[in-house]
Amino acid sequence: AQSVTQPDIHITVSEGASLELRCNYSYGATPYLFWYVQSPGQGLQLLLKYFSGDTLVQGIKGFEAEFKRSQSSFNLRKPSVHWSDAAEYFCASSSGNTPLVFGKGTRLSVIA
Amino acid sequence: NAGVTQTPKFQVLKTGQSMTLQCAQDMNHEYMSWYRQDPGMGLRLIHYSVGAGITDQGEVPNGYNVSRSTTEDFPLRLLSAAPSQTSVYFCASRLDRGRDRYTFGSGTRLTVV
Numbered sequence: 001a002q003s004v005t006q007p008d009i010h011i012t013v014s015e016g017a018s019l020e021l022r023c024n025y026s027y028g029a030t031p032y033l034f035w036y037v038q039s040p041g042q043g044l045q046l047l048l049k050y051f052s053g054d055t056l057v058q059g060i061k062g063f064e065a066e067f068k069r070s071q072s073s074f075n076l077r078k079p080s081v082h083w084s085d086a087a088e089y090f091c092a093s094s095s096g097n098t099p100l101v102f103g104k105g106t107r108l109s110v111i112a
Numbered sequence: 113n114a115g116v117t118q119t120p121k122f123q124v125l126k127t128g129q130s131m132t133l134q135c136a137q138d139m140n141h142e143y144m145s146w147y148r149q150d151p152g153m154g155l156r157l158i159h160y161s162v163g164a165g166i167t168d169q170g171e172v173p174n175g176y177n178v179s180r181s182t183t184e185d186f187p188l189r190l191l192s193a194a195p196s197q198t199s200v201y202f203c204a205s206r207l208d209r210g211r212d213r214y215t216f217g218s219g220t221r222l223t224v225v
């Protein structure tokens with residue numbers, strides 16, 4: 001069965017520091033991969049998605065993610081974190097005909 | 113173009129009561145799904161539908177029923193509410209099973225007392 005693992009439950013970074021959130025997927029073929037962000041009490045906002053092609057994907061708010069088939073990973077990165085990036089981040093995957101499966105999320109705290 | 117509309121936004125139920133969470137989309141999307149979100153658990157799939165008249169179970173279907181009589185609507189029914197069903201529920205839709213982004217509703221926060 002398809003699954004998504006986010007190894008880090010909670011990460012704290014300083015404002016201006018770089019960020020990497022980890023995501024590993026389990027699926028035989030190349031999945032479709034997504035990163036979503038959720039601020040407290042809000043809905044889900046799509047940051048970026050990967051379907052095929054260039055393995056480095058650019059998203060909104062200065063985020064990017066890199067698909068690495070050999071590591072079954074799709075890590076999210078940002079070179080310089082802003083206080084407004086504090087939120088919960090979800091990695092998700094699907095194939096062409098399977099439902100979207102989410103990881104358990106990583107909560108990001110940003111300190112001054 | 114309203115996207116995915118969920119009603120109500122908030123609901124408090126007593127144990128044993130039944131209710132229906134409504135989800136409607138106006139984008140002619142074939143694919144619709146229901147998730148519940150609990151702290152530390154991410155979003156877990158309850159039921160999904162690949163088109164009118166077709167539904168299937170997800171990871172946590174017990175205690176919930178769905179139907180898909182039209183393309184637009186995908187209601188989620190709680191038959192006999194339990195405190196374990198206290199959660200935030202999200203409905204999502206997608207154009208088809210191919211390469212398309214999901215559109216999420218704004219969620220329904222349900223408390224069962």
